[in-house]
Amino acid sequence: MTETATLILNAIPDHLRLALLPWESEADLESLFQDYQQAYAPVGPAESGLVEQLVWLDWRRRRLRLGERALHMASLDRNTSISRYDQLSRRALMLEDVTRPEVTSSGAIRSNDEADRESYTEWAGYLSAAMKAKKILKEQGPDGFQKAFDALPGGTQEWFDEMVEEDEERFSRNAEGLQLFLTLEVMPYFKSSYEGAGAGPAIRLQAWGESLDPERADKLMALDERLMRQYEKAMGMFLRLKQLRGE
Numbered sequence: 001m002t003e004t005a006t007l008i009l010n011a012i013p014d015h016l017r018l019a020l021l022p023w024e025s026e027a028d029l030e031s032l033f034q035d036y037q038q039a040y041a042p043v044g045p046a047e048s049g050l051v052e053q054l055v056w057l058d059w060r061r062r063r064l065r066l067g068e069r070a071l072h073m074a075s076l077d078r079n080t081s082i083s084r085y086d087q088l089s090r091r092a093l094m095l096e097d098v099t100r101p102e103v104t105s106s107g108a109i110r111s112n113d114e115a116d117r118e119s120y121t122e123w124a125g126y127l128s129a130a131m132k133a134k135k136i137l138k139e140q141g142p143d144g145f146q147k148a149f150d151a152l153p154g155g156t157q158e159w160f161d162e163m164v165e166e167d168e169e170r171f172s173r174n175a176e177g178l179q180l181f182l183t184l185e186v187m188p189y190f191k192s193s194y195e196g197a198g199a200g201p202a203i204r205l206q207a208w209g210e211s212l213d214p215e216r217a218d219k220l221m222a223l224d225e226r227l228m229r230q231y232e233k234a235m236g237m238f239l240r241l242k243q244l245r246g247e
Helices: 003-009 026-040 044-079 087-092 105-109 113-151 154-166 175-211 214-244
Strands: none
Touching: 026 044, 044 175, 044 214, 087 105, 087 175, 105 175, 113 154, 113 175, 154 175
């Protein structure tokens, strides 16, 4: 038999190729089929049919693994939110000593421990600067305005200037106005952001745990077990045919 004839003979059957779901790769199934052909070298229609069955059972078990991931992702989507301090976040932090941290469960699961540590350190610096400015104002009174203002991060200084411009009646550009700004706007926001950055790991653990759907996962596992039994049965039949042919 020529090499071309062998390739045609070993080509993936149409009934397997056409059974693929729209998003599945025909090339991947072809590769799997050829791996089985090379490993077991079926002879005759009975062995070939059993190898095709083994390929399809293997493919379906791989599909189930993707389905399990899809279950987790769907559950994450249902349980997480872009709203600040949403229900999942509250459940995750119910035993923590926090007030209302600037955090969303959706944002937390898209972050990681390293990014959270960097953010936590950054907000700790901002909070420290704001506390330093408040201390200067407390100790030096009106004369400490410029020094307290200079102690703030550049972005916070710009924020204060915008507040003064937008609401001169509440926030005047002096020690009293800066003290009010720090008390009403800066400190609550910096504190909640600092706590939110530190809450990421706990929220992620809660989200991963809640993404597990035991009932639906059990159905997938039961199906996987049935496919595995069918696989073992087909493999046993194939090996017996090999033995009967004296291989």
